[in-house]
Amino acid sequence: MIRMSLPKDGLPAEQVLDEIRALRAADRPTHGGRLFAYVYDPGLDGLDELAMAAYALSAHVNGLDPTAFPSLLAMENTLVGAAAVLLDGPEGVVGNVTSGGTESLMLAVKAARDGAPGVQRPRMVAPVTAHAAFAKAAHYLGVTLDLVPVSPQTLRPAAADVAAAVGPETVLVACSAPSYAHGVVDPVDEIAAAAAAAGVRCHVDACFGGWTLPYLRRLGVEVPPFDFSVPGVTSISVDLHKYAYTPKGVSVLLHRDAQLRRPQYFAYAGWPGYTMVNPVISSTRSGGPIAAAYAVLRHIGDSGYLALASRTLEAVRGLADAVSAVDGLRLVAPPSSTVVCFTADAFDVFVLADELASRGWHTQPQFAFDGVPPSIHLSVTASVAPRVAEFGPDLAASAAAARAAGPVSLPEVSLDRPLPELLAALGFGAGLPERMAPVNALLNAVPPHMREALLVDFLGYLQRPNGE
Known part of the structure; x- marks a missing residue:
């Protein structure tokens, strides 16, 4: 990142908006039913315009x-x-x-x-x-x-x-x-x-x-x-x-x-x-x-929310069926709300998350905790329902690829190294590594207090205006 001061003269409005659009191009998709965390999309035409x-x-x-x-x-x-x-x-x-x-x-x-x-x-x-x-x-x-x-x-x-x-x-x-x-x-x-x-x-x-x-x-x-x-x-x-x-x-x-x-x-x-x-x-x-x-709230109304819940329920059941149909995958808990959470018994769940990402599905890996295995979390919204038929085959293909790749090897890095050296050893360059499984495997292996310290240092490393 390059340190930037305010422009001497103000920029035209459309130029500023173009800058924001260019920055937004690196973000995960907030609409379309392929991001299963952080955002909630009903898939309703015109709702964004009304809200804004x-x-x-x-x-x-x-x-x-x-x-x-x-x-x-x-x-x-x-x-x-x-x-x-x-x-x-x-x-x-x-x-x-x-x-x-x-x-x-x-x-x-x-x-x-x-x-x-x-x-x-x-x-x-x-x-x-x-x-x-x-x-x-x-x-x-x-x-x-x-x-x-x-x-x-x-x-x-x-x-x-x-x-x-x-x-x-x-x-x-x-x-x-x-x-x-x-x-x-x-x-x-x-x-x-x-x-x-x-x-x-x-x-x-x-x-x-x-x-x-x-x-x-x-x-x-x-x-x-x-x-x-x-x-x-x-x-x-x-x-x-x-x-x-x-x-x-x-x-x-x-x-x-x-x-x-x-x-x-x-x-x-x-x-x-x-x-x-x-x-x-x-x-x-x-x-x-x-x-x-x-x-x-006034625009969607009670009957609208009931319809959205119905579509979400349809999506949850479809995703859960897709998980159950893949050999080596199992649900961590029977879906009872709007979450589908699953783990892999026969291959590395973090590799599976990378394989899904390579096919355009952005999930949320979760680390092992107190007897509960590492897992993949899906927050399911109404916009996912039309995508369920696409997810099943991609999940099966991702599982096959993860099985063929085998478990990820923990990177041989010393956690005592300076953070820039540690990040370089983990594959961080100008941005995130293409594959996050080695990083997630490392974070999964260390005690929670060490994971906290590593991620605090990493976030602090990112949040600097001069990027040095």
């Missing part, structure tokens, strides 16, 4: 003061209300729009911590399959995270183990609906009952599945109880920028009542400026994402 038009209408509106911009308050309350209805919120349920699932989870932890001011060393209990954002929240907020193991067979925690982990300093118990990695819904009713018996809040992380599980249930899928209909559930998070298909930057955090939400707020009057009162982490907030989400 709504975004533009409110891009300069500031959510810092809802009395100055009541339009944003009205749209936010509409989004919260829609999520509350979908998740069986009781009379008195309240909530806020956040920038994403991580912020929603951090605020749920903050509300629980600050809602128990008498606890000097607050702790939180969660399954090891809980989203990493809980660990981030614990780190940022000074809360100790007590992790509960899951069964390697079911990938669910036992409620008795959760109950045993709850102690006098526990301020929050968390569970997933579903877990991101494997798409498995935790036993929320049993976990919430254990939390309630201990007098502790219970948060359900439904960021990934909260907008689809209710529709899948209406389509006949057996969905375990997970929402506010479950006694003991005190808060739920759901991301609209996932399966509500809104542009990025929109999640909702719901609390069963206003008293539970109150410690989520931050207020400060000890300076000569305006009194700061924030319901979420940010102060200034662009109205663009909220307006775009409002437009998308």
Whole structure:
């Protein structure tokens, strides 16, 4: 990367847009049903244009003061209300729009911590399959995270183990609906009952599945109880920028009542400026994402989301059948939401991921953890349904190629070498190596703390304006 200063004279608008288009050419495809992570595509014509038009209408509106911009308050309350209805919120349920699932989870932890001011060393209990954002929240907020193991067979925690982990300093118990990695819904009713018996809040992380599980249930899928209909559930998070298909930057955090939400707020009057009162982490907030989400939800509507869930369910079942049809592949868990997760018993799963990428399918490899083998994760969206017939033959061909290639050999590199030398030895040049299997094999082999350190250094290496 070359260090760039601002041009002396401003560039023409179309030239600037051409620069962005050129940069975007290196990105993964966000539409078309061939990227199984990071983006969520409903495959609906005209939806992007509607969302961007709504975004533009409110891009300069500031959510810092809802009395100055009541339009944003009205749209936010509409989004919260829609999520509350979908998740069986009781009379008195309240909530806020956040920038994403991580912020929603951090605020749920903050509300629980600050809602128990008498606890000097607050702790939180969660399954090891809980989203990493809980660990981030614990780190940022000074809360100790007590992790509960899951069964390697079911990938669910036992409620008795959760109950045993709850102690006098526990301020929050968390569970997933579903877990991101494997798409498995935790036993929320049993976990919430254990939390309630201990007098502790219970948060359900439904960021990934909260907008689809209710529709899948209406389509006949057996969905375990997970929402506010479950006694003991005190808060739920759901991301609209996932399966509500809104542009990025929109999640909702719901609390069963206003008293539970109150410690989520931050207020400060000890300076000569305006009194700061924030319901979420940010102060200034662009109205663009909220307006775009409002437009998308109003445009798609309930029947539209039911149809999208039906197409997604069709795609999930088709992909799962394709995996089961290939000798040497097996599903890590029976698909019960919008995730297909599979592993390879007879060949290297990281080589398989490379082979799929060479055929235009961009998946998310996952490393082995606590008795669960390395796997390939597919987040399935409605746009995938027309592609399922293409995926099956490509998966079979990729598996045959991975079997013929054999297991990847771990690169013989010293992890103590300077990062540029290590990257060069792993095949990094001007960009990513053509094949990522050797890198993934190395990361899979090292302990998690070393993997964290390597990836922190790598990201820091990338994020430098001078590229030196």
